[in-house]
Structure formats: structure tokens, C-alpha cells
Amino acid sequence: MLTKRIIPCLDIKDGRTVKGTNFVNLRDAGDPVALAAVYAEQGADELVFLDITATVDERKTLIELVRNVAHTINIPFTVGGGISSVADVSALLNAGADKISINSSAVRNPNLINELALEFGSQCVVVAIDTRFVNGEHIVHTHGGRKPTELRTIAWARELEERGAGEILLTSMDTDGTKAGFALELTAQISGAANIPVIASGGAGTMDHFVDVFTTGKADAGLAASIFHFKEIEIPDLKGYLREKGIEMRI
């Protein structure tokens, strides 16, 4: 049976791992390559690297990091942050990334999704959605969740699938950093609306939160950062617990 996936997310700044609460107050949690190797060894199903300060100068650092990660680990990994063109994606895939994740650039230029799917295949195109509940509606946000757009989240998810996205990385800005659990209802709605895998992100604090997101939330994968980086939850314990709860896990 297809397993649910556990995905640690490494936020990268200047080649180092950081993770903030609600995307501010960044804290340093180590060397990304070493951390990636530890997670792969512990049984992480996949890794996501988000370059949160992707300027032109830092791009080279990121490419070098991607190359080192690809050389080190034997599980799939996704790279996101500051990607706005076919050339950006080509450079990351050539360095060894298995998938790329786009967010603001997809909102600015939705056609980029079609272009990337055509050029590289849907399997490597992850589109991230940062969403916030505003005046009774789920609205897509950009710029780390600060800037609202005109897009309704569920309609946008459907559009992404039609344009050729391979997966959706859904982050609820309402739950992110709270450790009070994933946005279950919205995740289930997105998972029902689009027939591509949904990676749920934002709000993981306990092992039961993962149980909830895979059952009630109907997510295909659960992503978290600080709880893994600061060893509040260890991946082998989490996967063992989820399997006990009847959720298919690769152990």
C-alpha cells in the first residue's frame, strides 16, 4: 500500500538551517547537509529545502548545497525559494534536486506551472500554497504569508492541478508555528478538490496531530520543521506511533 509520507522541512539562509515561528525570529538549527543525512537515516520519506533569502548572490551557495545534499542522501528531496524561471529550475534539477517548489512566482505567472510541467514533467513540479483565513474565506497569500492575493485557495488548488502541478504543498498561515495542529478541514477540502498529492504543513506539535492530518485531513504527506530540528518529536518514534494507529508507513 502507498504510505503516507513524513517530510522534515529545512529552511535555508546563507547555507544554514533556520526555522522561525510564523516566519519571523529565525533560529539556527544546524548544517543542512548533516541534518539531511540524519533525517534520511532516521527514516524521513523525503526532504524539503526552502531557501528563504534567495538573492542572486546566494543562488550559487544554494546550488552548491543542493549538489552536496544530492551526493549524500538516497531519498527524494525538493528545493524551493526564489524560483521564477525555467532556467532556475533547470539549474536546481541539474544540481540533483528531484523536485522544485514554486510559490509567489506561480501566483504572479501561473503559466510558469504549465511551462515547467511541459519541460521537466509534472512529477518534479510542487506548487506551494500559503493560505490564511480572511473574512470567512481561505485566501492565498505570498511573501511568507504577509501579502494577500485575489486567489481563493480551493479554486487555486484545482487550477494548479489543471496546469500540471505534480503536488501541492499547503501551508496554513493560521496554524503555522502554533504547534496546535494542522488545518484539518482545509487540508481535507484541498485533498478532495485536487487529484494530486497534498503535503500538509503548519501547526504540527504532537504525534497525534500527524494522525489527524492523515485521517481527518486526508493529507498524503505531513511536513514539519522545528519539532524535528529540536528533537521534540523523533522520526522513528513518530512513524512507529502512526503505524500503531493503522496508518501505512515505511519503516
Added chain:
Amino acid sequence: MKTVIIKYNAGNVQSVMYALDRLGASYLLTDDEAEIRSADKVIFPGVGEASTAMAYLRERGLDKLIPSLKQPVLGTCVGMQLMCRYSEENNTTCMGIFDIDVRRFPNEAGLKVPHTGWNNIHTLRGPLTEGLNDNSYVYFVHSYAADVCPETTAICDYVRPFSAMLHRDNFYAAQFHAEISGNVGQRILENFLTL
């Protein structure tokens, strides 16, 4: 030992190259006939769309070269599909090394397409899965799959049972991405390189 990765237009082969690096194996990425013929092992990877890939292979004569190879050949993902008879993906006649067709997964409630993620393979036989436990997990990303047939050497279940691996004579194939399938994938590649 000389390992060749066949170079063509089907996507990103970097992760295959890195996987061979991790195993300490040297390799050459090429579409040159003489280089391919003189290799001890040939890897035929593939990510992308079947008809475009087949058209490219035909243009270069690789569609005739690959089936005529005598050394061990390993096709992965779309590479495997192109080694089958026919693919439903844009109605593509493939190389016909394996006597089976490739069909799209039907849309069924709760089962998303592409089949993305880690799934278990069972009913294992043949040298490539030596040392692996039944129901080992490997990483898949695909919307099309070959049915189960006499050449099937590993089965995976998603919507329907399909061929996760195939083997005939010197030809081997895996639908999943062994190169990013953790220690299980590493073992499969090792088994291939030591055939």
C-alpha cells in the same frame, strides 16, 4: 567495469549519476553507439513523456540499438515503459523488449494519479532483489504502468496490481526510482552492477 548511462531527452539523470557515485561506481553518460556497445552494464533511465522520448530514440537509432544489446541493461521509470510493447501515453509504439503494454491508472476515488510516494513491492524474484525482504518500500512517481505478466519479477499494488520490475534475458527494468529509494534502491543498483 564500464557502466554507461544512455543519454537522451528524457529528463533529469543527475540523481542516477549521484546514486552511482555513492556506490563508488564510475560511469559514462553518452548516446554514442560504440561506447554503449562496449559497456559492461547499461542503464537506461527516463523521466518524461513516452512519445517524445520514443521519437528521440528513433531519430538516433537508439530504438534499434537498445534491444540488440547483449550485456545487462537496466531501464528505470519511463525507460522501463519504453522497453515494453506499447504505451497508452499518446498512443506510443515502444521497443517491445518486454511482451506487455503500459496503461494509464484509471481515476478512482481516493487514489490519486500520479502514483506518488513509497509503496511496497512483493512476489520478488530474480537477481536484482536478492537480499531484500518481501514488501520492501521503494519510491514511485508515475501515471502509467505495465500490467503483471510472465516477465514480472516484482509486483506493486496501486488501483490494480502492476509490474514494479521486469526481467527477460539480459534486460531488467524497474518502474520505481531505485536511485532515490533509500537503502533498498541502493541494494537493487548494487545487485545490478555486480551481475
